[in-house]
Amino acid sequence: MEAKNGTVALRAAAAVVAVSLSAGMATAADLVISNWDGYMAKDIAESFKAATGLELEVVNHATNEEIMGKIMAGGGKGYDVVFVSSPFAEVLNAQGMLEPLDKSAVPNLANLYPEAEKLAYDPGNQFSVPYTWGTTGLCYRSDKVSGTPDSWMNLLQPADDLKGKTTMLATDRWLMGAGLLGKGYSVNETDPAKINEARDLLIEAKKTLLAYDDTTFYSKLVSGEASLVHAWDGWCNYGIAENKDIKFVVPKEGSDLWIDTMVVMKDSEHKDNAMKFINFILDAKNHAWAAENILYKVPNKAAMESLPASLGEQYPNMKMPPEELVKYELLRDLGPAQKDYSRAVSEIKAAN
Amino acid sequence: MSFNAARPNLLAAPGVAWLVTFMVVPCLLVLSYAFFQRGVWGGIEYTFTLENFARVADPLYARIFLNSARIALTTTAIAILIAYPAAYAIARAPRTRQPILLFFAVLPFWSNYLIRTYAWIVLLNREGLINNLLRSMGYTGEPLSLLYTEAAVITGLVYNYLPFVILAIYSTLSRLNPELMEASRDLGAGPVRTFLRVTLPLSLPGVAAGGVFVFVLSIGNFVTPALLGGGRFQMVGNLVYDQFLTANDWPFGAALGAALIVTMIVLLFVQARATARASGESREAQA
Numbered sequence: 001m002e003a004k005n006g007t008v009a010l011r012a013a014a015a016v017v018a019v020s021l022s023a024g025m026a027t028a029a030d031l032v033i034s035n036w037d038g039y040m041a042k043d044i045a046e047s048f049k050a051a052t053g054l055e056l057e058v059v060n061h062a063t064n065e066e067i068m069g070k071i072m073a074g075g076g077k078g079y080d081v082v083f084v085s086s087p088f089a090e091v092l093n094a095q096g097m098l099e100p101l102d103k104s105a106v107p108n109l110a111n112l113y114p115e116a117e118k119l120a121y122d123p124g125n126q127f128s129v130p131y132t133w134g135t136t137g138l139c140y141r142s143d144k145v146s147g148t149p150d151s152w153m154n155l156l157q158p159a160d161d162l163k164g165k166t167t168m169l170a171t172d173r174w175l176m177g178a179g180l181l182g183k184g185y186s187v188n189e190t191d192p193a194k195i196n197e198a199r200d201l202l203i204e205a206k207k208t209l210l211a212y213d214d215t216t217f218y219s220k221l222v223s224g225e226a227s228l229v230h231a232w233d234g235w236c237n238y239g240i241a242e243n244k245d246i247k248f249v250v251p252k253e254g255s256d257l258w259i260d261t262m263v264v265m266k267d268s269e270h271k272d273n274a275m276k277f278i279n280f281i282l283d284a285k286n287h288a289w290a291a292e293n294i295l296y297k298v299p300n301k302a303a304m305e306s307l308p309a310s311l312g313e314q315y316p317n318m319k320m321p322p323e324e325l326v327k328y329e330l331l332r333d334l335g336p337a338q339k340d341y342s343r344a345v346s347e348i349k350a351a352n
Numbered sequence: 353m354s355f356n357a358a359r360p361n362l363l364a365a366p367g368v369a370w371l372v373t374f375m376v377v378p379c380l381l382v383l384s385y386a387f388f389q390r391g392v393w394g395g396i397e398y399t400f401t402l403e404n405f406a407r408v409a410d411p412l413y414a415r416i417f418l419n420s421a422r423i424a425l426t427t428t429a430i431a432i433l434i435a436y437p438a439a440y441a442i443a444r445a446p447r448t449r450q451p452i453l454l455f456f457a458v459l460p461f462w463s464n465y466l467i468r469t470y471a472w473i474v475l476l477n478r479e480g481l482i483n484n485l486l487r488s489m490g491y492t493g494e495p496l497s498l499l500y501t502e503a504a505v506i507t508g509l510v511y512n513y514l515p516f517v518i519l520a521i522y523s524t525l526s527r528l529n530p531e532l533m534e535a536s537r538d539l540g541a542g543p544v545r546t547f548l549r550v551t552l553p554l555s556l557p558g559v560a561a562g563g564v565f566v567f568v569l570s571i572g573n574f575v576t577p578a579l580l581g582g583g584r585f586q587m588v589g590n591l592v593y594d595q596f597l598t599a600n601d602w603p604f605g606a607a608l609g610a611a612l613i614v615t616m617i618v619l620l621f622v623q624a625r626a627t628a629r630a631s632g633e634s635r636e637a638q639a
Contacts, residue, residue, distance in 0.1 A: 063597070063598065065394075065597060065598040065599070065600055066597055068394055068600060069394050069395075069596075069597070069600045069602075072391060072394040072395035072600070073394075073395055073396075164497055167582075170583050171598075172598070206584065209582075209584065210478075210497075210500055210582065211499075211500045211581075211582025211583060211584060212582060212583030212584060213582065213583070223477070223479045224478070224479050225477055225478045225479055342599050342601075343412075346412060346413075346591075346594075347412060349583070349584075349586040349590075350412060350415060350416050350419075350586050352419075
């Protein structure tokens with residue numbers, strides 16, 4: 001990155017901010033990972049060190065957007081492996097910020113389901129490895145909702161006894177996704193007229209919502225504050241764990257297929273270690289940790305087959321086979337249409 | 353320059369250095385972002401533009417601004433109406449008891465803002481303490497929807513900033529010369545007239561100081577609307593937060609922040625001028 005036009009001072013200042021933001025720079029660790037809090041085993045650093053002898057430093061990000069902000073501000077320096085959802089992996093790759101995977105160093109890629117090697121945003125896992133995958137649908141109290149909800153319209157235009165007892169995800173892609181699927185459109189729709197139709201539907205739906213909630217919707221089901229919520233399948237499982245009347249359903253109009261991935265930064269100074277880390281995670285036992293503890297499906301055949309049968313009985317969505325999962329539409333990077341989504345979400349949130 | 357003359361400057365140096373390093377510089381840095389373009393995938397492209405400021409005036413965002421101002425104004429009015437009688441009562445209490453009463457007024461500040469806000473969620477939610485209490489008293493209807501409403505947001509803001517207003521009003525009331533009130537009564541005014549014509553006008557600087565404080569803190573607040581409004585009520589603070597942390601549009605977030613800071617500075621300036629004028633008048637009145 002070369003400074004020009006007398007903006008040297010500003011760039012330097014921005015770099016200072018970026019450095020202070022990207023904790024983990026100038027560290028002695030052999031490898032710096034950024035992941036969502038609680039998305040890996042707490043003792044990952046110890047077990048990784050025991051397996052490889054390498055010092056691992058884990059930093060957390062709360063959202064994809066946060067880590068993207070840090071990476072863009074700092075030019076990607078300071079991180080070796082980053083966990084991001086697939087559309088963001090796609091963006092990072094398009095920006096030339098990702099290191100191609102060295103497959104000879106990651107033999108455990110063989111553990112992945114064949115479906116996980118043919119994902120449209122990265123066929124053949126050139127620059128990303130899927131870590132978890134799943135659907136987004138309706139999570140509900142079967143003892144409080146009459147009948148079985150089976151449509152996004154059950155959420156967007158709820159029956160009278162559900163009004164004020166529903167919540168929706170507020171993150172751009174999933175909020176818009178519910179409206180787009182409800183209208184019968186693609187979750188990656190870029191036609192502004194169709195985006196506006198979804199927006200109008202979501203503004204109407206807002207009037208019947210208890211709240212927007214990305215983090216505690218399942219506890220609102222458990223407490224009885226809400227009866228029907230917009231949820232990621234894995235998070236619905238946290239509710240099911242506390243109340244067996246809670247159930248998850250993918251509406252008949254479909255769901256997005258979301259995938260959280262691991263990517264290696266091109267500016268990483270520890271690329272060999274980064275490949276070792278990815279290989280370590282793909283080990284059946286380590287990858288099974290994610291399925292057992294965060295209750296997300298993992299695209300690792302060996303890991304999924306090692307799970308106790310009771311897990312699938314308690315959380316039926318864990319049993320969804322990969323061939324069914326990949327029928328849903330992958331969330332893709334929207335390119336310039338992202339602006340239309342952001343604007344639509346602002347309009348929905350500002351609407352009274 | 354003698355050592356004595358230099359000393360005040362010397363004493364202020366650590367405070368000034370702190371403010372400049374950790375407030376002025378970061379603020380200017382962030383404000384400077386407002387004049388650049390957003391990179392395609394977030395980040396900042398160093399090309400000069402005024403477009404971010406034009407976007408602030410977009411009806412969509414202007415409406416959020418006005419809506420925030422309305423919520424902040426309602427909060428301020430309610431806070432003053434609650435705080436004034438409380439401050440008056442404290443100022444009229446025996447001198448020895450005033451510190452205890454003030455201590456209770458500011459007691460909530462001893463716990464964390466977030467915890468106090470979560471306490472309101474525990475109180476107000478559909479399965480919360482208030483609804484459970486109603487139920488135990490024989491109420492059988494649908495639970496009341498108290499949380500995730502504009503009223504909940506305003507309640508949370510009033511609750512959190514009320515002590516500021518009590519303190520500000522108390523400080524002017526406690527400094528009023530009691531002889532003025534006595535003179536008013538000697539001249540034949542009843543207690544109501546004395547209050548309306550003497551006490552109230554003289555305490556207005558405190559009301560203004562407390563009021564501006566609450567307004568400024570409320571209009572920029574983003575935690576309370578997020579938690580007590582359930583994300584259904586967007587205030588300008590939330591908009592700024594979203595620009596920095598989710599939309600990754602730092603330049604626009606900076607422009608919004610600049611608009612907010614300018615609003616606050618104008619209000620504080622007006623309030624300072626009004627206070628200066630009022631205290632000048634009261635000094636004349638007391639002279």
